Amino acid sequence: MAQKSPRPLVAGNWKMNGTTAALKEARLLAGMLKDVRLKCEVMLCPPATLISAVRTVVKGARIRLGGQDCHWNANGAHTGDISAEMLKDAGCSAVIVGHSERRTDHGETDEIVRRKAEAAHAAGLIAIVCIGETLEQRKSGQTLAVISRQLKGSVPAGSTAANTVIAYEPVWAIGTGLTPTTAEVGEVHQSIRRETDPLMRILYGGSVKPANAAELMAVANVNGALVGGASLKAADFIGIIKAYA
């Protein structure tokens, strides 16, 4: 019997970008999606301040919502933090954890990322767990070892294809316009696949744009994209989504 393949996911990470003026992009995207025969899931991860407003403007469109981070606790004295439960309550179905910017800016270790993913699962959210090597690690031939270590350390035991998505994001490709070759992407995704459920989605992230989305999607074991900069403009994001449609 043929193996089912995972339904691709294209998720846009707005990072710390966007005030209420950005809602027009979400509204535009919702309109553009009406004419697209979607074969993938589409998700927007706006800043926490905009989640509710984006939810309102995309109502009825096939757009899921995700948070960009969560605390590992469900509630408590953690000023400025947001819990997975709060994201769920705001209308999210997923949360990104372990993005390299969080790992770098906030010193998040694999253990912290794992605890955040566990909190996401406990709240009924999909954890989008980010992993990826630095340029130094790639140049010194450590990529697959780093990826394997991050997978073991960041992904909770017992994670399933239903509650977890892996995002492979080479740190040096994020926001730089640089991308690995399709052979390099294929090598890493294959190594991740060997360590995960066959139906768990493995996204590629790092300077995905309309011009390279189709070739990246064609790589074996690439089940979608995590998109930063190009998700801020509906016209760019729809170009990526169409590569997966």
Ligand code: PEP
């Ligand atoms: C990201 O931050 O997850 C990302 C992939 O960014 P960009 O697409 O801008 O490289």
